[in-house]
Amino acid sequence: xxxxxxxxxxxxxxxxxxxxxxxxxxxxxxxxxxxxxxxxxxxxxxxxxxxxxxxxxxxxxxxxxxxxxxxxxxxxxxxxxxxxxxxxxxxxxxxxxxxxxxxxxxxxxxxxxxxxxxxxxxxxxxxxxxxxxxxxxxxxxxxxxxxxxxxxxxxxxxxxxxxxxxxxxxxxxxxxxxxxxxxxxxxxxxxxxxxxxxxxxxxxxxxxxxxxxxxxxxxxxxxxxxxxxxxxxxxxxxxxxxxxxxxxxxxxxxxxxxxxxxxxxxxxxxxxxxxx
Amino acid sequence: xxxxxxxxxxxxxxxxxxxxxxxxxxxxxxxxxxxxxxxxxxxxxxxxxxxxxxxxxxxxxxxxxxxxxxxxxxxxxxxxxxxxxxxxxxxxxxxxxxxxxxxxxxxxxxxxxxxxxxxxxxxxxxxxxxxxxxxxxxxxxxxxxxxxxxxxxxxxxxxxxxxxxxxxxxxxxxxxxxxxxxxxxxxxxxxxxxxxxxxxxxxxxxxxxxxxxxxxxxxxxxxxxxxxxxxxxxxxxxxxxxxxxxxxxxxxxxxxxxxxxxxxxxxxxxxxxxxxxxxxxxxxxxxxxxxxxx
Numbered sequence: 295x296x297x298x299x300x301x302x303x304x305x306x307x308x309x310x311x312x313x314x315x316x317x318x319x320x321x322x323x324x325x326x327x328x329x330x331x332x333x334x335x336x337x338x339x340x341x342x343x344x345x346x347x348x349x350x351x352x353x354x355x356x357x358x359x360x361x362x363x364x365x366x367x368x369x370x371x372x373x374x375x376x377x378x379x380x381x382x383x384x385x386x387x388x389x390x391x392x393x394x395x396x397x398x399x400x401x402x403x404x405x406x407x408x409x410x411x412x413x414x415x416x417x418x419x420x421x422x423x424x425x426x427x428x429x430x431x432x433x434x435x436x437x438x439x440x441x442x443x444x445x446x447x448x449x450x451x452x453x454x455x456x457x458x459x460x461x462x463x464x465x466x467x468x469x470x471x472x473x474x475x476x477x478x479x480x481x482x483x484x485x486x487x488x489x490x491x492x493x494x495x496x497x498x499x500x501x502x503x504x505x506x507x508x509x510x511x512x513x514x515x516x517x518x519x520x521x522x523x524x525x526x527x528x529x530x531x532x533x534x535x536x537x538x539x540x541x542x543x544x545x546x547x548x549x550x551x552x553x554x555x556x557x558x559x560x561x562x563x564x565x566x567x568x569x570x
Numbered sequence: 571x572x573x574x575x576x577x578x579x580x581x582x583x584x585x586x587x588x589x590x591x592x593x594x595x596x597x598x599x600x601x602x603x604x605x606x607x608x609x610x611x612x613x614x615x616x617x618x619x620x621x622x623x624x625x626x627x628x629x630x631x632x633x634x635x636x637x638x639x640x641x642x643x644x645x646x647x648x649x650x651x652x653x654x655x656x657x658x659x660x661x662x663x664x665x666x667x668x669x670x671x672x673x674x675x676x677x678x679x680x681x682x683x684x685x686x687x688x689x690x691x692x693x694x695x696x697x698x699x700x701x702x703x704x705x706x707x708x709x710x711x712x713x714x715x716x717x718x719x720x721x722x723x724x725x726x727x728x729x730x731x732x733x734x735x736x737x738x739x740x741x742x743x744x745x746x747x748x749x750x751x752x753x754x755x756x757x758x759x760x761x762x763x764x765x766x767x768x769x770x771x772x773x774x775x776x777x778x779x780x781x782x783x784x785x786x787x788x789x790x791x792x793x794x795x796x797x798x799x800x801x802x803x804x805x806x807x808x809x810x811x812x813x814x815x816x817x818x819x820x821x822x823x824x825x826x827x828x829x830x831x832x833x834x835x836x837x838x839x840x841x842x843x844x845x846x847x848x849x850x851x852x853x854x855x856x857x858x859x860x861x862x863x864x
Contacts, residue, residue: 306661313658314676316737321679323702324691381586388582397579400587407594409847411798413822414839417832418600419593441593444586473578502684504801509827520686534694541687548682556675559682563742564749567787 328354328538347535354539358522359514366432367518371500373436378447378496379489381440386451387477391463401452407445416509423510430513438506443496446566454488455481494555494562501548519544598843605837610830623837632813633838636821640797643732643817648792650736655743655788660777662744663751674748681742689805692734696720724814727807731815735802739795743788750784751777786857793853797846818842 331347355361385404389397419438420429428434458481466476504520511517522544526537552559605623609616627633658677662670680688695702698719720726754777762772800819803809809816809824816824818838826835 306664306667310658310661310673314673317676317680317741320691320695320737323695327694327702377585377589381589385583385586388579391582392575392579394576394579396576397583400583403595404586404590406847407590409794409843409850410594410598411819411822411839411842411846413798413800413819413826414601414836414843415594415597417826417836418597418604421600422592422597437589438593440589444590448586473582477582498682502686504684504686520684523686523690532694532697532700534700537690537694541690545683545687549679552679552682553675560678560745560749563745567746567791 324538325542327535328542330535332535350535350539351543354526354536354543357533357536358525358540358543359517360519360522360540360543362514363517363519363522366516367501369432370436370439370518371497373433374439374443374500375493375496377436377440378443379492382444382447382492383451383482383485383489384477385448386455387481389452390455390458390481391473391476401448404445404448407441412442412505416505420510430511430516432516435506435510435516435518438510439496439500439503442506443492443499446495447492450488450491450565451485454485458484490558491562491565494559495566498548601836602840604833605840607833609833619833623833624841627834627837627841632816633818633821635813636809636816636818639728639815640799640817640819643728643735643799644793644796646732647735647739647796648789650732651740651743651792652785652788654736654740655747656778656781656785658740658744659747659751660773663748674744677744678741680738681740681745683738685738685801686805688734688738689802692730692737693806696730698722721807722811724811727811728815731803731806734806735796735799738802739792743792746788746791747781747784750781754780782857782861786854786861789857790850790854793849794846797842797849818845 328350329346329348385397385400389401423429423434426434428437462480463476466480467473471479500518502520503518504523507516507518507521508524511521523537523540526533526540604616606618606620607616608619661667662674662677664670667673696704698704698721720730758776758780759772762776767775798819799817800823803815803817803820804823807815809820819842822835822838822842825831825838829835
């Protein structure tokens with residue numbers, strides 16, 4: 295036992311390497327297909343020539359309408375993330391500072407939102423958005439994401455604000471700050487970690503979500519990046535090298551961010567789960 | 571003074587409440603209302619029909635199949651993900667294990683990728699005629715790629731859907747369990763060693779009981795996620811062949827959005843909402859009672 299430990303694992307590595315391969319091989323094979331030519335791939339699988347067809351990416355970018363969808367996604371992300379953080383932290387601040395029955399009730403109402411399947415609200419929402427003139431606008435799509443992500447964000451902010459000592463708020467009120475100034479000068483600057491957690495969790499959800507653009511985005515102007523894959527799906531045939539390239543394009547930003555900010559991602563996801 | 575407090579409190583909550591009402595609550599109530607009408611989605615006439623849609627839906631074979639599938643899928647993938655997640659977390663929590671950060675990252679990566687992307691990835695790998703696995707098997711003369719078609723057989727298609735979901739989410743559970751394991755104090759294990767406990771006893775009498783809060787959370791998230799599961803099924807099978815892989819979520823989509831039976835679809839989604847609500851509450855109550863306090 296001792297010897298095995300000093301070697302750094304020994305037998306434990308065998309199942310772990312197996313699992314790692316199960317995880318990695320499909321992902322890597324997609325990358326390989328995304329840079330190979332379809333005709334040589336189908337002709338004979340093992341004799342495909344090792345030349346890079348990077349033009350697959352260029353044509354996938356073109357065909358997937360990626361320039362537009364990327365900018366849509368970024369606009370939607372910005373609006374949604376700002377609104378989620380602002381609304382949730384203000385609401386949590388109110389719960390912390392005033393502790394009235396009404397706001398507590400509001401808290402539980404919002405938490406129940408976690409159980410609402412998005413399919414259930416989509417159809418009536420479509421009608422309401424049409425009436426409100428928000429259909430086919432990026433702001434409308436962003437608002438839907440705000441509604442979907444508020445419950446978790448509120449829970450995270452509330453959990454954090456409960457840990458702030460009440461004396462801090464009282465002290466600032468005694469010093470003559472009104473509640474708005476207390477929020478902006480005392481509470482908000484303390485919320486950095488929660489804001490980053492909310493940005494990671496909600497940002498991931500919005501980036502990956504495909505149901506909202508599938509139903510709500512009738513025009514290309516509001517479609518987000520996740521839906522771009524649909525451009526490659528024909529009625530009878532699939533453009534596989536194109537799909538693979540498009541998948542790599544839309545996954546790469548997440549993976550790069552993850553590798554750069556690994557600690558924040560894992561902490562954020564654990565915080566989101568534990569509070570949930 | 572007291573009134574002023576009330577008003578101020580509400581004022582701060584207003585933006586969140588307004589958006590939440592507009593996006594979630596009102597549509598949810600409308601959806602419950604539509605489920606008691608005969609609205610088709612396009613007609614301007616709506617008449618109230620009471621609970622007829624609910625009575626009809628429970629005699630609809632496709633809906634019953636989708637309920638059965640959702641239950642099987644939820645139980646199976648929750649069980650697999652949690653057992654595998656705990657095992658992997660225990661393996662990867664050993665400080666003497668080399669390259670453990672590499673393993674952790676790789677196992678976690680699939681859960682970062684959108685279900686849409688992994689869905690198409692597996693669809694490509696497993697698709698007949700031009701799929702990757704088929705081509706490899708062809709090239710190695712093992713089987714004919716045309717004969718290799720998991721999506722044409724009901725059971726194979728359903729197992730494939732479940733397997734891809736487990737593949738995607740197991741790393742997520744592992745991360746939750748890793749953080750749970752790291753919260754267990756080392757002294758507990760030391761005092762166990764002094765008392766002469768062997769590794770198996772430590773696992774069953776220290777690790778697993780102390781991990782129960784993480785189990786509650788992971789099971790909760792898995793249950794909600796798989797009850798609502800849509801993307802994987804939509805991409806991989808679209809509910810077919812012959813509705814054999816239909817889940818409640820795809821059933822709602824197929825009836826309300828592409829089938830034009832709005833009233834019917836909203837009845838299904840109301841049922842889904844209350845099922846998720848009840849299942850989640852019962853689960854949390856039950857698992858919380860199993861947690862131990864130090």
